[in-house]
Amino acid sequence: MDFLRPTGWEEALALKAEHPTAVPIAGGTDVMVEINFDHRRPQQLLDLTRIGELRTWETGEESVRLGAAVPYARIIGQLRTELPGLALAARTVGSPQIRNRGTVGGNLGAASPAGDAHPALLAAGAVVEAGSVRGTRMIPVDSFYTGVKRNALAPDELIRAVHIQRADGPQQFSKVGTRNAMVIAVCAFGLALHPRTRTVRTGIGSAAPTPVRAVAAEEFLAAALEEGRCWDTGRPVPPSAARQFAELASGACSPIDDVRGSAAYRRRAVGVMARRTLDWAWHEYRTDGDGVQQCA
Amino acid sequence: MRVNFTVNGRPQQADDVWEGESLLYVLRERLGLPGSKNACEQGECGSCTVRLDGVPVCACLVAAGQAEGREVVTVEGLAAGGQGELAPVQQAFIDAGAVQCGFCTPGLLVVADDLLAHTPQPSDADIREALSGNLCRCTGYEKILDAVRLAAARAGAGQEG
Numbered sequence: 001m002d003f004l005r006p007t008g009w010e011e012a013l014a015l016k017a018e019h020p021t022a023v024p025i026a027g028g029t030d031v032m033v034e035i036n037f038d039h040r041r042p043q044q045l046l047d048l049t050r051i052g053e054l055r056t057w058e059t060g061e062e063s064v065r066l067g068a069a070v071p072y073a074r075i076i077g078q079l080r081t082e083l084p085g086l087a088l089a090a091r092t093v094g095s096p097q098i099r100n101r102g103t104v105g106g107n108l109g110a111a112s113p114a115g116d117a118h119p120a121l122l123a124a125g126a127v128v129e130a131g132s133v134r135g136t137r138m139i140p141v142d143s144f145y146t147g148v149k150r151n152a153l154a155p156d157e158l159i160r161a162v163h164i165q166r167a168d169g170p171q172q173f174s175k176v177g178t179r180n181a182m183v184i185a186v187c188a189f190g191l192a193l194h195p196r197t198r199t200v201r202t203g204i205g206s207a208a209p210t211p212v213r214a215v216a217a218e219e220f221l222a223a224a225l226e227e228g229r230c231w232d233t234g235r236p237v238p239p240s241a242a243r244q245f246a247e248l249a250s251g252a253c254s255p256i257d258d259v260r261g262s263a264a265y266r267r268r269a270v271g272v273m274a275r276r277t278l279d280w281a282w283h284e285y286r287t288d289g290d291g292v293q294q295c296a
Numbered sequence: 297m298r299v300n301f302t303v304n305g306r307p308q309q310a311d312d313v314w315e316g317e318s319l320l321y322v323l324r325e326r327l328g329l330p331g332s333k334n335a336c337e338q339g340e341c342g343s344c345t346v347r348l349d350g351v352p353v354c355a356c357l358v359a360a361g362q363a364e365g366r367e368v369v370t371v372e373g374l375a376a377g378g379q380g381e382l383a384p385v386q387q388a389f390i391d392a393g394a395v396q397c398g399f400c401t402p403g404l405l406v407v408a409d410d411l412l413a414h415t416p417q418p419s420d421a422d423i424r425e426a427l428s429g430n431l432c433r434c435t436g437y438e439k440i441l442d443a444v445r446l447a448a449a450r451a452g453a454g455q456e457g
Binding site: 001002003005025027028029031032033035036037041042045047049094095096097098100101180181182 | 297314315316318337338339340342345351352353354356357358359361362364407425426428429430
């Protein structure tokens with residue numbers, strides 16, 4: 001095994017082009033587990049921790065460009081205003097030690113359907129910036145996940161950053177696990193209200209071969225909120241609409257039975273989380289958001 | 297490969313390190329520092345917690361090569377004098393009866409020490425959060441929480457006095 005240690009981005013791309021099977025490693029919270037348990041013996045490890053720019057972020061008007069190797073602890077501490085959904089999801093990652101090391105770039109690279117960042121990225125709206133010696137590609141996160149632990153990266157590409165839409169309304173995240181800390185999701189749900197466009201976006205984790213959006217549920221809810229003039233008035237979401245939203249979210253799942261939970265349980269839990277996160281987010285919209293002034 | 301880094305304030309060199317090896321293995325098997333414990337090897341138990349450039353991490357999930365040029369503090373480095381005098385958090389663990397089999401203790405000491413360095417007067421929620429990445433299968437945690445409270449109280453009393 002070789003340990004490749006680029007100190008700059010261009011050098012990393014050159015090394016990845018030269019060694020397409022090299023496994024990138026940042027926080028090591030996935031890769032080292034696989035190596036420790038002899039599940040993986042890559043010919044090369046490509047250490048990204050010496051590339052300073054990957055640990056930085058820039059906040060623009062529309063989005064945050066989050067370096068691929070920013071650890072979850074920094075997102076929780078410093079980006080909860082701009083990226084509230086991702087910060088909530090980050091709070092549920094592993095333990096403090098894991099959150100000090102684990103990164104969103106790593107979550108995307110591993111592309112596990114159970115990755116905690118994915119539902120938040122799908123709900124907020126995000127684009128993955130992938131680089132190679134051939135140039136830069138911007139891949140919408142919706143089309144980034146291609147299968148169980150598979151993503152849209154070419155063998156010579158590395159994730160440089162993720163461009164995540166800044167929140168324009170309340171965002172929520174919910175995760176079911178067998179305990180409160182250090183737990184892989186049985187299933188998870190992210191929800192973002194986008195009052196500016198009067199849309200709702202969702203993300204489901206661990207209940208399909210890849211992280212997915214519940215598009216039918218999003219479209220139904222947006223129409224129901226429009227029809228009830230809820231955005232303007234801050235009226236509560238009609239209970240029948242919330243129920244239907246939950247059912248459609250549940251219907252967007254294609255889960256399996258595994259050691260963590262049954263498919264039926266996951267479908268049911270995703271529906272419950274959809275309804276709950278909608279309750280929480282809409283409550284916040286009514287009390288903190290623009291709705292409050294117009295709410296009689 | 298060779299790895300050069302600083303451990304508990306001392307420059308160290310490890311030779312013949314396999315590229316897939318963890319920092320934990322280097323500490324225990326190559327540098328003779330067995331304080332950091334090897335248990336789950338997947339970041340679940342916290343027994344191998346060390347500070348890497350000042351940040352608590354699981355040493356089992358750090359590739360040895362990633363430690364090159366970095367500063368590591370292990371449980372062996374907590375007692376500043378190194379002459380038998382314990383760090384306040386270590387003394388508090390003994391006095392509160394927070395040690396049973398002792399396997400989880402080094403990791404808990406490192407995170408507790410780090411917590412008190414950043415938050416000298418932690419709330420119970422702060423303590424639980426800081427210790428949430430460390431498993432103990434003996435104590436039920438109550439004595440450990442007592443120990444951290446005791447260390448914080450002693451530090452507070454020391455400052456007032």
